[in-house]
Amino acid sequence: MDNPKSGLNAVAEAAKQAPGKGLPPVHLWHPEHCGDIDIVIRADGVWMHEGSPIGRKELVRLFSTVLRKDPDGYHLVTPVEKLKITVEDLPFRAVAMRREGDALIFTTDVGDEVRASEADPIVVETDPTTGEPAPRIHVRRDLWARIARSVFYEMVEMAQEVDGRLVVRSGGQIFSLGAVT
Numbered sequence: 001m002d003n004p005k006s007g008l009n010a011v012a013e014a015a016k017q018a019p020g021k022g023l024p025p026v027h028l029w030h031p032e033h034c035g036d037i038d039i040v041i042r043a044d045g046v047w048m049h050e051g052s053p054i055g056r057k058e059l060v061r062l063f064s065t066v067l068r069k070d071p072d073g074y075h076l077v078t079p080v081e082k083l084k085i086t087v088e089d090l091p092f093r094a095v096a097m098r099r100e101g102d103a104l105i106f107t108t109d110v111g112d113e114v115r116a117s118e119a120d121p122i123v124v125e126t127d128p129t130t131g132e133p134a135p136r137i138h139v140r141r142d143l144w145a146r147i148a149r150s151v152f153y154e155m156v157e158m159a160q161e162v163d164g165r166l167v168v169r170s171g172g173q174i175f176s177l178g179a180v181t
Helices: 007-016 057-064 149-158
Strands: 033-041 047-049 067-070 073-077 082-087 092-100 103-108 113-115 122-126 133-140 143-147 160-162 165-170 173-179
Touching (some): 033 073, 067 143, 092 149, 103 165, 122 173, 133 149
Parallel strands (some): 033 082, 092 143
Antiparallel strands (some): 033 047, 067 073, 073 082, 092 103, 103 113, 122 133, 160 165
């Protein structure tokens, strides 16, 4: 894309417009769909562009701030463009967790922090292919993070058994991790 105000350049410029550390108001932007862009967020969390990993963490972070999920899929959105991308699983990975008071705070691979709560729940489903737990946490709007296996093991270690289920508590909520076997 040669035009400096289109494609990746426009996405990067729009993301930079967010005040401070806040996120751009992508939910307020409703540009026309401009097409697809060859960006894939792989199931392992690696962001790819035209078949190569995007190596700059700052650029991935920047793109993550203008990511939005619409009924027709995931898009990078600016005030004037909407570019569809491919997400193999979920767009983010929860790669760390800590307890602060009664809250579990998760850190994603793109630097977001989310407190497990009613608004940002932990959901554990079973992967139909492997039969393994597939835990996730809500990050913002309709964007979720897959909870890394090591983080899930930490959660299991701190869990309590209640009525035949392992549960963790955060923000006054109880989240089930699954049945005790």
